[in-house]
Amino acid sequence: MATSNVSSVSLSLSDRLVAGILALMIGGFLVFGAGLANSAVLHDTAHDTRHSYGFPCH
Amino acid sequence: MIVKTLLAAIVAGLIAGVFMTAAQELRVTPLILHAEEFEGGEQPAAGHEEHSSLNGVSPLEKLLAFVSPITPAYAHEGGHEEESGILFGMSRFSGTLLANLVTGAGFSLLLAGISIMTGHRITLANGALWGACGWLAVHMLPALGLPPELPGFPAADLGERQVWWALTVLLSAAGLYLLALRGELGSKVAGLVLIAAPHAYGAPQPLDISSNVPAVLGAEFAVAALATTLAFWIVLGIVSGFINDRVVKAG
Numbered sequence: 001m002a003t004s005n006v007s008s009v010s011l012s013l014s015d016r017l018v019a020g021i022l023a024l025m026i027g028g029f030l031v032f033g034a035g036l037a038n039s040a041v042l043h044d045t046a047h048d049t050r051h052s053y054g055f056p057c058h
Numbered sequence: 059m060i061v062k063t064l065l066a067a068i069v070a071g072l073i074a075g076v077f078m079t080a081a082q083e084l085r086v087t088p089l090i091l092h093a094e095e096f097e098g099g100e101q102p103a104a105g106h107e108e109h110s111s112l113n114g115v116s117p118l119e120k121l122l123a124f125v126s127p128i129t130p131a132y133a134h135e136g137g138h139e140e141e142s143g144i145l146f147g148m149s150r151f152s153g154t155l156l157a158n159l160v161t162g163a164g165f166s167l168l169l170a171g172i173s174i175m176t177g178h179r180i181t182l183a184n185g186a187l188w189g190a191c192g193w194l195a196v197h198m199l200p201a202l203g204l205p206p207e208l209p210g211f212p213a214a215d216l217g218e219r220q221v222w223w224a225l226t227v228l229l230s231a232a233g234l235y236l237l238a239l240r241g242e243l244g245s246k247v248a249g250l251v252l253i254a255a256p257h258a259y260g261a262p263q264p265l266d267i268s269s270n271v272p273a274v275l276g277a278e279f280a281v282a283a284l285a286t287t288l289a290f291w292i293v294l295g296i297v298s299g300f301i302n303d304r305v306v307k308a309g
Contacts, residue, residue: 019060020174023067027167034160036220040142046157048150052086052283053161054197054206056219 066301067170068163074294075162079155081286087154089279090209096270097210165192166294172231178239182299189295190288191238195230197287199253203261206283210271214262226256 034046035055043050043058050057144153169192173180180188200223207213229252236249269276 015060016174016177019063020171022060023064023167023171023174026064027067027164027169027171030160030164031168034157034164036224038216041145044142045145045148045153046161048082048087048090048154049157049161051090051207051209052082053287054201054204054283056204056213056216056223057207058209058213058216 062305063170063174064167066305067166067298070294070298070301071163071166072159073162073297074166074290075159076155077293078162078286078290079158081289082154082158083151085282085286086279089275089282093208093210093271093275093279096272096275162290162294165196165291166298169294169298172235176235176239180295180299180302182296182303185295185297185299186292187238187295188298189291189293191234192295193288193291195234196227197284197291199230200226201280201284202257205280208271208276208279210269211276212264212267212269214264218262222256222261226261229253229256 033042035050035053037043047057049055144150145156148156169180169188173188203226204219204223213219233249233252236245236252240246240249
């Protein structure tokens with residue numbers, strides 16, 4: 001760990017993995033909820049967004 | 059440091075989401091509203107009843123329709139059986155704004171995640187290119203098979219389209235990574251194959267393509283949707299790069 005922390009600019013390898021996986025999971029969850037989730041309330045709220053982003057919609 | 063990186067991505071996404079809302083209100087939403095006037099016109103009885111509630115005879119009905127957070131245009135066929143409506147009883151515009159903020163933060167986190175995992179930083183200098191690749195993967199390439207649809211357009215089964223769309227986005231993103239960020243010739247060929255594969259397979263298409271929505275509206279909408287999302291992604295990439303350069307680096 002000591003060697004990988006020499007550079008203060010970039011994240012260490014394990015930090016990178018954690019940050020990357022977290023970002024992909026949260027991002028995927030948000031995009032799925034706004035764009036694809038099959039819920040009437042979510043659909044109606046995000047209706048215009050779904051259409052203008054080209055998400056497949058009703 | 060992890061939290062800071064994620065927060066930077068979320069902030070960039072929120073800024074791009076606000077920008078997208080403005081662009082949508084100018085170019086896209088008017089076309090959606092226009093198309094909804096034609097939606098469901100094939101069954102004049104059902105469609106008429108729905109819309110007649112707006113210009114209803116009773117003033118009470120008019121008042122109710124005005125106060126209700128659900129505009130009649132939302133009441134798509136089949137939507138009546140389930141509980142529907144906009145979250146927290148917001149107006150149509152605030153619902154769109156919220157959805158754009160969530161979508162913006164989501165796409166921004168996905169972009170940051172890919173950048174972190176592949177070890178290629180998003181900077182102010184290359185942010186526009188990152189954004190353009192995001193647009194290609196999420197909008198342009200899937201639109202080859204499933205062009206942005208207006209309400210009332212004929213379409214195949216929703217589940218099938220969503221699966222095809224999601225797989226195409228994933229394959230296009232992987233293909234673009236191989237094309238743009240890998241040096242070997244073999245990677246470039248594999249990238250092209252990945253990008254072409256979903257189109258060779260073919261997107262689910264409707265059996266009957268007749269529609270009440272005028273074709274001119276559809277053409278205008280497809281161009282407006284692709285243009286505004288391109289602007290959204292370029293703003294997202296540049297803002298992400300700017301924040302990365304200034305904030306994350308400084309920490």
